[in-house]
Amino acid sequence: MDSPPMDTPPMDTPPMDTPHVPLLDVQDLTVEFATRRGPVRAVRRVSLSIARGETLGVVGESGSGKSVTSYAVMRILDRAGRIAEGSIAFSGVPLRELGEGEMQDIRGREISMIFQNPRAALNPIRTVGRQIADVLLRHGQATRANARAKAIEALEQVRIARAAERYDAYPFELSGGMCQRIVIALALACRPRLLIADEPTTGLDVTTQKAVMDLVSELTRARGMSTLLITHDLGLAAAYCDRVVVMQQGEVVESAASHSIFRAPQHAYTRRLMRATPRPGARLRDLLPEGGAVPEPVATAPAAAPDAPPLLEVSSLVKEYPRAGAAGLLTRWLKRGAPPAPFRAVDGISFTIRRGESLGLVGESGCGKSTTSMMLMRLLDPSSGSIRFLGQEIGAMPARGFAASPLRRRIQMVFQDPTDSLNPRLTAARAIADPILRMGEARGAALRARIDELADLVGLPRALLHRFPHQLSGGQKARVGIARAIALNPDLVILDEPTAALDVSVQAVVLNLLQDLKLRLGMSYLFVSHDLHVVRLLCDRVIVMRQGRIVEEGSAEQVLEAPRADYTRELIAAIPHPPI
Amino acid sequence: MLRTALTRLGTALPSLAGVIIVTFLLTRVLPGDPAIYFAGPVASPEAIAAIRAQLGLDQPLWAQFASYIAALVKGDLGVSLTTGQPVAAEIAARLPASAELTLLGLFLAVAVAVPLGILAALRQGSWIDHACRLLTTAGVSLPVFFTGLLAVYVFYYLLGWSPAPLGRLDSFLSEPPARTGFLLVDSLLAGDMEVFHAALAQILLPAATLGLFALAPLARMTRAAMLAALSAEFIRTARASGLGARSVVLTYAFRNAMLPVLTTLGMVFSFLLGANVLVEKVFAWPGIGSYAVEALIASDFAPVQGFVLTMAILYILLNLAIDLLYGLIDPRMRKVA
Numbered sequence: 001m002d003s004p005p006m007d008t009p010p011m012d013t014p015p016m017d018t019p020h021v022p023l024l025d026v027q028d029l030t031v032e033f034a035t036r037r038g039p040v041r042a043v044r045r046v047s048l049s050i051a052r053g054e055t056l057g058v059v060g061e062s063g064s065g066k067s068v069t070s071y072a073v074m075r076i077l078d079r080a081g082r083i084a085e086g087s088i089a090f091s092g093v094p095l096r097e098l099g100e101g102e103m104q105d106i107r108g109r110e111i112s113m114i115f116q117n118p119r120a121a122l123n124p125i126r127t128v129g130r131q132i133a134d135v136l137l138r139h140g141q142a143t144r145a146n147a148r149a150k151a152i153e154a155l156e157q158v159r160i161a162r163a164a165e166r167y168d169a170y171p172f173e174l175s176g177g178m179c180q181r182i183v184i185a186l187a188l189a190c191r192p193r194l195l196i197a198d199e200p201t202t203g204l205d206v207t208t209q210k211a212v213m214d215l216v217s218e219l220t221r222a223r224g225m226s227t228l229l230i231t232h233d234l235g236l237a238a239a240y241c242d243r244v245v246v247m248q249q250g251e252v253v254e255s256a257a258s259h260s261i262f263r264a265p266q267h268a269y270t271r272r273l274m275r276a277t278p279r280p281g282a283r284l285r286d287l288l289p290e291g292g293a294v295p296e297p298v299a300t301a302p303a304a305a306p307d308a309p310p311l312l313e314v315s316s317l318v319k320e321y322p323r324a325g326a327a328g329l330l331t332r333w334l335k336r337g338a339p340p341a342p343f344r345a346v347d348g349i350s351f352t353i354r355r356g357e358s359l360g361l362v363g364e365s366g367c368g369k370s371t372t373s374m375m376l377m378r379l380l381d382p383s384s385g386s387i388r389f390l391g392q393e394i395g396a397m398p399a400r401g402f403a404a405s406p407l408r409r410r411i412q413m414v415f416q417d418p419t420d421s422l423n424p425r426l427t428a429a430r431a432i433a434d435p436i437l438r439m440g441e442a443r444g445a446a447l448r449a450r451i452d453e454l455a456d457l458v459g460l461p462r463a464l465l466h467r468f469p470h471q472l473s474g475g476q477k478a479r480v481g482i483a484r485a486i487a488l489n490p491d492l493v494i495l496d497e498p499t500a501a502l503d504v505s506v507q508a509v510v511l512n513l514l515q516d517l518k519l520r521l522g523m524s525y526l527f528v529s530h531d532l533h534v535v536r537l538l539c540d541r542v543i544v545m546r547q548g549r550i551v552e553e554g555s556a557e558q559v560l561e562a563p564r565a566d567y568t569r570e571l572i573a574a575i576p577h578p579p580i
Numbered sequence: 581m582l583r584t585a586l587t588r589l590g591t592a593l594p595s596l597a598g599v600i601i602v603t604f605l606l607t608r609v610l611p612g613d614p615a616i617y618f619a620g621p622v623a624s625p626e627a628i629a630a631i632r633a634q635l636g637l638d639q640p641l642w643a644q645f646a647s648y649i650a651a652l653v654k655g656d657l658g659v660s661l662t663t664g665q666p667v668a669a670e671i672a673a674r675l676p677a678s679a680e681l682t683l684l685g686l687f688l689a690v691a692v693a694v695p696l697g698i699l700a701a702l703r704q705g706s707w708i709d710h711a712c713r714l715l716t717t718a719g720v721s722l723p724v725f726f727t728g729l730l731a732v733y734v735f736y737y738l739l740g741w742s743p744a745p746l747g748r749l750d751s752f753l754s755e756p757p758a759r760t761g762f763l764l765v766d767s768l769l770a771g772d773m774e775v776f777h778a779a780l781a782q783i784l785l786p787a788a789t790l791g792l793f794a795l796a797p798l799a800r801m802t803r804a805a806m807l808a809a810l811s812a813e814f815i816r817t818a819r820a821s822g823l824g825a826r827s828v829v830l831t832y833a834f835r836n837a838m839l840p841v842l843t844t845l846g847m848v849f850s851f852l853l854g855a856n857v858l859v860e861k862v863f864a865w866p867g868i869g870s871y872a873v874e875a876l877i878a879s880d881f882a883p884v885q886g887f888v889l890t891m892a893i894l895y896i897l898l899n900l901a902i903d904l905l906y907g908l909i910d911p912r913m914r915k916v917a
Binding site: 074108126 | 820822
């Protein structure tokens with residue numbers, strides 16, 4: 001099945017390898033997918049080219065065909081997909097006409113790829129070093145004798161500390177950022193001429209994102225490589241690309257140098273994307289498409305008196321977890337020593353939320369923000385500290401008992417993943433009805449009326465109520481999740497990264513919806529997010545957390561405009577944004 | 581590794597104790613009185629009472645249990661009433677026959693099922709995928725006594741290819757000196773090719789019958805696990821790095837797909853070992869399954885208890901082996917253990 005590796009590099013300095021021939025030239029590429037309802041064209045007549053040493057950004061929302069384009073270039077489309085039309089020339093060589101064996105020689109050696117979700121992109125049961133060695137051996141860049149040394153060298157190039165030790169690590173033992181470095185090492189190991197980066201930093205923290213992207217751009221620049229950066233993030237494209245191609249529904253709608261595209265976007269879709277991207281200075285309403293501006297809803301809920309007791313009062317909240325190895329009773333008895341100090345996921349934090357206020361909780365993964373929201377929801381028992389909600393101490397109530405408490409209905413939550421947080425076997429209506437049924441609020445006609453009312457509130461067309469989650473779009477699922485959370489008229493809603501999985505244009509709409517609902521129903525929000533710009537749009541006050549502690553607290557404006565803590569400054573600096 | 585193995589064995593002790601208690605109680609509450617069975621149809625009530633006293637059946641349950649445990653600690657599983665032989669010796673004599681049959685059947689099943697499952701996953705919807713589906717459906721839906729009888733009818737009666745389905749070895753041949761108790765291995769060790777061929781001819785049909793039954797779950801699981809593994813994101817990375825098809829399919833996909841296949845293998849093995857009674861009956865195989873069933877019909881307590889205990893120990897050892905294999909394949913499991 002393997003073709004014999006070529007003895008000579010396949011296309012180093014062929015006659016046509018002159019400076020004016022672009023490194024990659026894609027013309028009128030059309031990709032079809034066979035589906036039950038006949039062929040679907042996921043990419044239609046896409047043309048793009050990358051010059052030597054150039055970084056091209058391909059920007060678009062989900063379903064725009066940007067990833068499919070790159071898979072077609074690599075010819076790794078899955079079985080249902082095929083290139084229907086068009087030509088792909090790499091350094092003058094028509095890739096469509098190569099045999100699979102020749103194509104395998106090009107993959108990884110001439111063109112390589114890095115992917116979204118780095119941990120899943122690595123074989124979970126093979127050491128990361130062996131995976132790099134596999135590629136080196138495949139392309140004849142190492143022998144069995146020196147593969148280990150060469151792989152370690154590749155790890156060192158992506159600045160992995162103690163590379164020799166990491167060679168024997170498995171992906172599950174490494175952090176997400178570290179895994180992405182491994183994937184980059186894997187992609188760059190054979191010194192390819194083109195790197196395709198498919199959403200390389202989605203799901204990583206902003207500071208990690210910056211470190212990874214800086215590394216990629218530095219390495220590719222040093223080697224004179226070209227890069228194709230596929231991203232949904234306009235800011236990222238603006239910060240790292242020379243030229244940007246905007247794709248929408250399988251077609252290229254605009255292509256220009258990155259400094260001009262953001263200053264003067266030509267196509268309406270580009271302008272819409274630009275508007276929807278949260279950025280410094282923009283207000284929530286600015287994110288919505290032009291002309292479609294909605295008037296601010298009148299605050300129908302009575303504003304709370306400023307001196308009223310706070311809705312939620314958290315003081316010196318702590319959550320400890322035993323360290324690994326401290327668990328077994330027998331081991332502890334055998335060793336007799338003092339157990340290792342437990343890990344403090346949340347380390348004595350205090351804050352309040354007033355009625356009708358939104359508080360943003362910002363921090364990177366592992367900072368304790370999810371643990372905090374789980375404790376507030378009383379899904380986790382705090383180790384110490386108090387949580388006073390509506391004047392009652394709920395921190396001491398065991399997590400199991402809280403479900404039966406009358407206060408339970410007054411706190412609701414909207415989850416990060418709109419798909420995974422809906423039961424796939426329940427229709428939208430049934431999902432929204434769930435909390436109402438559980439609390440025994442209404443039955444029959446009254447229940448139906450309430451569901452319709454909620455659907456109208458969150459802007460979900462009533463006709464969609466009988467659909468199952470897989471029949472709804474991401475934004476519609478997010479609306480179902482929100483409708484379910486507000487079904488019992490809660491006082492406090494915890495929003496756990498509610499828009500992280502959504503496209504920017506959908507995010508803009510959902511954020512506006514949340515704001516309208518808050519004004520209309522007088523709820524308070526605790527908005528948990530890693531994105532300071534998004535938090536600023538919705539929140540009055542912001543808390544920045546790091547390693548279980550609060551490093552900064554203040555009004556949203558103050559924290560963003562004049563951050564006091566170094567860490568906050570670092571966070572803000574790491575967020576790429578279009579130069580407007 | 582050794583520590584993990586010992587810890588795992590330690591956690592199995594309570595279940596072993598449970599098995600001992602439950603089988604003891606169950607055999608006592610089953611209908612049927614061994615004394616009546618043993619005394620014969622024309623025995624007087626006095627004779628039956630005498631036998632009952634002799635067997636210790638007139639004593640209270642706890643006393644019977646205590647003497648059972650006392651004997652068990654010494655490795656004494658009691659004496660079979662129907663054959664008059666010690667149960668431990670009889671099980672030791674018959675277990676290799678069952679184990680050899682099961683292992684060969686399982687080997688045949690794996691040898692066919694795993695490549696078939698991999699090919700079916702690689703060429704989804706092709707003729708090989710359909711062949712795989714047909715074979716697995718046949719394997720699940722045809723009972724072993726039927727496939728066994730069919731095999732005997734076709735290969736012995738019609739074609740005359742295989743010898744009479746009467747036990748492990750032609751009665752004219754003498755058994756090789758027992759070292760492992762597996763005739764195929766012992767005959768090879770003794771260098772006796774004639775016996776080896778004869779034993780192979782005898783075992784082939786029953787093993788294939790068992791294998792067909794075991795093949796179904798294995799092939800299905802291999803196919804499903806391979807499909808899942810092949811659609812994983814790291815396979816895309818491997819392909820994008822230019823790795824060849826063999827290395828992508830075998831090194832990257834199949835090793836990841838092995839975990840569920842291994843679990844299925846353990847389950848199939850454990851129920852084949854005890855549940856091949858029907859195959860043993862059809863082929864007059866002197867195995868442990870037919871021994872246990874005959875004892876159960878005769879209300880012969882000691883062999884039944886001995887059988888269940890043996891099965892429980894085998895099952896525990898098997899699970900241990902699978903857990904250790906898991907750790908070898910998947911580094912994440914080592915952390916958990």
